[in-house]
Amino acid sequence: MAEMIFPADLKYTREHEWIRVEGNVGTVGITAFAQDQLGDVVFVELPPVGTEVKAGQQFGTVESVKTVSDLFAPVSGKVIEVNTALEKSPELVNQDPYGQGWMIKIELSNPAELDALLDAAAYQAFLKEGH
Amino acid sequence: MAEELKRTPLYAAHQRLGARMVPFGGWEMPVQYSGILAEHHAVRTAVGLFDVSHMGELEFRGPEALAALQRLVTNDVSRLEVGQALYSPMCNDRGTVVDDVLVYRLGPDHYWMVVNAANTEKDFAWVRAQLQDRLGPELEVRNISDQVAQVALQGPLAQEVLQPLTDFPLATLGSFRAVTGARVGPVETLVLSRTGYTGEDGFEIYCRPEDAETLWNLLLGVREPAPVVPCGLGARDTLRFEACLPLYGHELDETVTPLEAGLGAFVKLQKGDFIGREALARQKEAGVTRKLVGLELLDRGGIPRQGYEVVHQGEVVGRVTSGAQSPTLGKVLALAYVPVALSQPGTELAVVIRARPLRAVVVPRPFYRRQTPAKGPAV
Numbered sequence: 001m002a003e004m005i006f007p008a009d010l011k012y013t014r015e016h017e018w019i020r021v022e023g024n025v026g027t028v029g030i031t032a033f034a035q036d037q038l039g040d041v042v043f044v045e046l047p048p049v050g051t052e053v054k055a056g057q058q059f060g061t062v063e064s065v066k067t068v069s070d071l072f073a074p075v076s077g078k079v080i081e082v083n084t085a086l087e088k089s090p091e092l093v094n095q096d097p098y099g100q101g102w103m104i105k106i107e108l109s110n111p112a113e114l115d116a117l118l119d120a121a122a123y124q125a126f127l128k129e130g131h
Numbered sequence: 132m133a134e135e136l137k138r139t140p141l142y143a144a145h146q147r148l149g150a151r152m153v154p155f156g157g158w159e160m161p162v163q164y165s166g167i168l169a170e171h172h173a174v175r176t177a178v179g180l181f182d183v184s185h186m187g188e189l190e191f192r193g194p195e196a197l198a199a200l201q202r203l204v205t206n207d208v209s210r211l212e213v214g215q216a217l218y219s220p221m222c223n224d225r226g227t228v229v230d231d232v233l234v235y236r237l238g239p240d241h242y243w244m245v246v247n248a249a250n251t252e253k254d255f256a257w258v259r260a261q262l263q264d265r266l267g268p269e270l271e272v273r274n275i276s277d278q279v280a281q282v283a284l285q286g287p288l289a290q291e292v293l294q295p296l297t298d299f300p301l302a303t304l305g306s307f308r309a310v311t312g313a314r315v316g317p318v319e320t321l322v323l324s325r326t327g328y329t330g331e332d333g334f335e336i337y338c339r340p341e342d343a344e345t346l347w348n349l350l351l352g353v354r355e356p357a358p359v360v361p362c363g364l365g366a367r368d369t370l371r372f373e374a375c376l377p378l379y380g381h382e383l384d385e386t387v388t389p390l391e392a393g394l395g396a397f398v399k400l401q402k403g404d405f406i407g408r409e410a411l412a413r414q415k416e417a418g419v420t421r422k423l424v425g426l427e428l429l430d431r432g433g434i435p436r437q438g439y440e441v442v443h444q445g446e447v448v449g450r451v452t453s454g455a456q457s458p459t460l461g462k463v464l465a466l467a468y469v470p471v472a473l474s475q476p477g478t479e480l481a482v483v484i485r486a487r488p489l490r491a492v493v494v495p496r497p498f499y500r501r502q503t504p505a506k507g508p509a510v
Binding site for chain 1 (some may be wrong): 367
């Protein structure tokens with residue numbers, strides 16, 4: 001966990017997703033901790049654009065060489081864009097988890113749900129507890 | 132409560148290297164250091180070093196050792212000269228696989244059976260039970276696993292890396308050949324053999340546990356002709372998978388026979404009686420009803436994992452034993468048991484991943500075969 005970064009402008013879930021909110025749109029990915037735990041990511045399954053997702057519900061799957069892990073939506077809303085670059089280059093999730101490794105963009109249907117998420121400090125404290 | 136995990140003599144070395152440790156077969160083992168894919172490619176293109184001290188060693192000594200081993204395993208141990216090794220299934224009387232092992236002949240009446248870590252206790256109990264009337268001054272069988280550490284140096288550059296560290300002329304050591312007492316740096320090794328579990332040329336080096344760290348650090352210190360990359364069990368699995376080397380608990384267990392697993396070449400029905408011979412002879416005569424096959428997925432949609440269903444025309448016909456996105460070949464591949472009628476290369480099947488059947492085609496095994504032969508003498 002030497003130099004893991006958890007940007008302060010993001011919100012985090014206890015399932016190790018992050019969301020960056022700009023206006024009414026949230027960009028979602030998995031954290032530096034999550035990608036490190038998974039190891040080399042080899043496949044990312046994302047929902048089609050237009051899918052309605054619900055906070056806390058599964059929206060996709062990420063597979064590393066060794067394991068399969070579910071992806072959970074931090075908030076509810078409609079998927080308006082997915083990162084198609086991950087089809088060819090799933091390793092972007094490892095290389096740049098908060099940038100090119102983003103997964104979906106959600107048009108928020110209930111922004112109040114953001115209040116239930118962790119800020120960077122709370123997420124790091126959560127990790128220290130041994131999750 | 133979970134059983135206490137065992138640690139190899141290299142545990143501290145792994146921690147210093149920042150390895151991620153995982154439980155495997157009762158041991159706390161490194162699954163990766165830099166990353167499984169980087170380690171995998173290092174072994175395919177250059178050289179990597181594995182700690183495989185978790186493997187078990189059973190020592191057979193005495194004038195009855197050969198007869199005992201001939202009874203226990205399906206391959207023909209009588210053809211081993213001193214300094215040779217062979218691979219063999221070890222079966223029960225149903226002909227199903229108790230374990231798959233390496234047998235080394237180290238002296239006229241001295242053999243090692245190297246077994247899978249998770250099976251060491253089971254195998255030792257099994258072997259003793261099978262041989263109970265024979266054990267005595269003519270036949271001693273000991274579990275020496277705690278007195279033996281093992282590292283595997285694997286990859287096309289393995290010989291170039293190892294030769295400067297030893298007086299033993301490695302070019303004279305052929306595939307499945309072994310030498311005892313060779314020096315590697317300051318370490319007097321127990322056994323050094325041209326064997327491995329990656330599909331590449333390479334060596335397995337057995338030493339005393341107290342020498343393991345010296346040997347490990349010596350090999351990892353090599354920078355020319357390429358840096359030796361520490362590799363974990365993750366890469367060991369993807370490497371052996373591409374080479375279609377079976378992994379006990381995946382392709383092999385006590386529900387399958389070596390004939391079903393495609394290991395018929397290691398079952399020598401003509402060598403005389405052995406445990407499982409009758410069942411295997413009957414199965415060979417009747418023909419197997421299912422076979423281990425290679426599958427290549429034609430549709431994207433995930434990685435096949437152990438236990439996933441294989442379907443044909445909507446019916447479940449088999450299950451995946453191992454699967455991966457092949458780092459060397461870039462294809463999504465699987466091994467699976469399917470009915471013989473569906474085992475021909477070209478047969479179209481499907482693998483169910485997250486409730487979706489993805490198209491797959493039977494392909495020849497192994498998936499990967501190295502281009503250049505081992506650097507040892509031509510056999």
